[in-house]
Amino acid sequence: MIKEDNKVVTIKKASGEEEPFSVNKLKQSLRNAGADEEIIEQVAEDVNSWIYDGVTTAKIYGRAFSLLRKKKSYTASRYKLKKAIMELGPTGFPFEHFIGKILEVQGFKTEVGQVVNGKCVTHEVDVIATQDKNQYFVECKYGTSQGKIFSVQIPLYIRSRVNDIIDKRKEDDRFKDFTFHGWVVTNTRFSTDAINYGTCSGLHLLSWDYPAQNGLKDLIDRDKIFPITVLHNLTIAQKQQLMEKGIVICKQISENPEVLEPFQIKPRKLNSLRKEISDLS
Structure with a gap:
């Protein structure tokens, strides 16, 4: 087992924040990717002996990924997941299709990139997901940086758009007895205010690690998407x-x-x- 010495090494996160390096946190990320304990110890020992003050989490990830790839390609692919989602850019188009596929696996019938009428104006909807008589209007917010945090303004804006669409569809006999919902999905994170507003207003939110145990990373890994x-x-x-x-x-x-x-x-x-x-x- 690796023993951490008394020296605290400070690392820099994608958001620019600094935090003490934890070899146990690194091990857990490797464990989440499916690496066995022997490989975890080997990679952690290498990173622990190499790491230095001010190094970015991206460089730590890069070194760990390189070592994993040499030892076990499948585990490296899973470990690369967060970075791979960022590589779906530079436009949001592939991310919208990716979210559509995730929802299909959850049992939804999906339509990607639709223009629909609201009561007041028309709207572009990234994904329309329908299951039984529940219909979700999904807005996909693609972040090009892991440190990106979407503020409360995003769900506020989406809530008003979704309400306009719902008001129109309630007048349409084709959607009789349907229940409509709004949903915002991001590959990064939401601010605390955004999550609080989403919960209060009935707007579903899905981010990299929210909801807990059922975030985007959990859905991808669990369903192998x-x-x-x-x-x-x-x-x-x-x-x-x-x-x-x-x-x-x-x-x-x-x-x-x-x-x-x-x-x-x-x-x-x-x-x-x-x-x-x-x-x-």
């Missing part, structure tokens, strides 16, 4: 081309392997890619 950006055996350009076609999760490739044909991937590389996708699915 990994984005294609976790894959080591595809280039950035290849991933971008797939995302432009609405192919955003690994399961879509395993179910439709012909989408890879335009890339003319060499057999050895293709076999590695197939195994990587299989491990994640």
